[in-house]
Amino acid sequence: MSRIRVLVVDDSVVVRRLVADALAGDPAIDVVGTAANGQIAQTKVEQLAPDLVTMDIEMPVMDGIEAVRTLRRNGSTVPIIMFSTLTERGASATLDALAAGATDYVTKPANVGSVQESLASVAQQLTPKIKALVPHRGTALRAGAASPAATSSTTATGRPALATPRSAPGARTVTLAPAPEGGTRPVRAVIVGSSTGGPEALSRIFSAIATPLPVPVIVVQHMPPVFTRQLAARLDRSSGCTVLESGGEEELRPGQVYVAPGDFHLELRPSASGARTVLTQGPPVNFCRPAVDVMFRSAVRVYGGDLLAVVLTGMGVDGRAGCEDVLAAGGQVIVQDEASSVVWGMPGAVATAGLAHRVLPLTEIATAVVGVVQAGARAAQAPARPATLPSRLSFASPRPAAGAAPSPSGGAL
Incomplete structure (x- = not known):
């Protein structure tokens, strides 16, 4: 089976090498290229047709958020994983990128510890996400390809469509659960x-x-x-x-x-x-x-x-x-x-x-x-139904059978 093709985008040579080396240890992943900013990434996505892109947020010329917007605006649905810092600013920017159409994110390792620890941290975070987003080589969406769930890069409301990778071959059987016994009950x-x-x-x-x-x-x-x-x-x-x-x-x-x-x-x-x-x-x-x-x-x-x-x-x-x-x-x-x-x-x-x-x-x-x-x-507000009584009996006011449970309470706390 062909390997998953990854494009690494980051303005730091050190980080590009770190990510590439971290992924190189997995035989299922192939880093096919790198880019130093979002503008170069646009060209590399077209040229290399990667299965997935890792994207830094803060970069010169074109930052990661604008790069995501541009890719989605141009119709690309390639999965994009943002590379973020664990700070207020980094969190805010990451959520901006996700709103713009990024697929997921990982956090950069702190500037402490050894290079080996940093490599292990990146590999531990990135590798399972890459494999989940591209479950089988050849089934992930390429740049410009249309998703069966989202045929354009924006929804009817104008928001970026979620980048939804195609599923791995082999449909899974779904059997719905039976309706709860006793009919509708309150939701608290x-x-x-x-x-x-x-x-x-x-x-x-x-x-x-x-x-x-x-x-x-x-x-x-x-x-x-x-x-x-x-x-x-x-x-x-x-x-x-x-x-x-x-x-x-x-x-x-x-x-x-x-x-x-x-x-x-x-x-x-x-x-x-x-x-x-x-x-x-x-x-x-x-x-x-x-x-x-x-x-x-x-x-x-x-x-x-x-x-x-x-x-x-x-x-x-x-x-x-x-x-x-x-x-x-x-x-x-x-x-x-x-x-x-x-x-x-x-x-x-x-x-x-x-x-x-x-x-x-x-x-x-x-x-x-x-x-x-x-x-x-x-359901919570409905009165309890009276017990069914033989037709030969009648009461001025129907009464519930002895021992009948009261109407369940519910609604707002």
């Missing part, structure tokens, strides 16, 4: 998990929710510290909900969205008013901290099945075990479909395990979330 919280491609997916979902939801929303996005704070601030500016990075010990409120901070697990615990957030630094789960499974499972312990779980684009299987708990408790699960996902790892793991009630394109998820929450609110 929405829980969301995402990873690769998640920041832009979250942005599109929350910008489509114009008015605050009547329940709290808790989000785990795989991101390092600083990045999650920047992400929450951006989502807050574009959404009808109030979005904040969780600081721990918040009482969950309706209409608010709580984003797990980088390097902390976010768990929910019962409280006098309903539920509160708790931050822990336990071991990574599914190689992640924060982990979706940790948050989902804690939400089930607090809310039982009065939950809507949403799993968006991302590498790996984080969220699958948590969705098992949500489903077993009687909650509902929605996952993003393969065509609109940057990587159909997390949502695919849930869907192919038969744990999803619906598998939807990204453009339909916000409407579905609002619909499920509203249906749950109506």
Whole structure:
């Protein structure tokens, strides 16, 4: 099988050599060229037709963000991984690049330690992302090729289309989960998990929710510290909900969205008013901290099945075990479909395990979330139906059968 062709773009000779050497150790990857700025990268993409591009952000002549915009404007859907610094400025610029159409990002190693440690850090971050975004040589989109999920470089709203690599050959079977027993039940919280491609997916979902939801929303996005704070601030500016990075010990409120901070697990615990957030630094789960499974499972312990779980684009299987708990408790699960996902790892793991009630394109998820929450609110407000009685008996006022359970409570905390 041919190797994955990578173009490395960075104004620093040292960094270009570092990235090339880090990737050279993998026989499945071939660094076919380098470029010192975004303008040169435009030409190299056309000439070399790489399967993937790594892109620095701050460069002379044309920076990485403008380079991404130009590539997308010209119709290129080649996956682009940004190379960012772990700073406020770097986080902000990275989110700008993702909004412009970049696919994912990695953080540069700190200027400490040996060259070997830096090489190992770059290889550890980059290699699995490259292989996830280009699962089989020849199936990734080349420059100028049209994606089956996005036939142009912009959406109907004018925003850059998500760079969605084609899937590896071999369709995976999806069997939808049966509807929860007992009919529609109240939704007291929405829980969301995402990873690769998640920041832009979250942005599109929350910008489509114009008015605050009547329940709290808790989000785990795989991101390092600083990045999650920047992400929450951006989502807050574009959404009808109030979005904040969780600081721990918040009482969950309706209409608010709580984003797990980088390097902390976010768990929910019962409280006098309903539920509160708790931050822990336990071991990574599914190689992640924060982990979706940790948050989902804690939400089930607090809310039982009065939950809507949403799993968006991302590498790996984080969220699958948590969705098992949500489903077993009687909650509902929605996952993003393969065509609109940057990587159909997390949502695919849930869907192919038969744990999803619906598998939807990204453009339909916000409407579905609002619909499920509203249906749950109506279910919570509906009076209990009286027991069916023999026709020969009659009462002035129908009464529920003795021992019948009261109407379940729900809605906003």
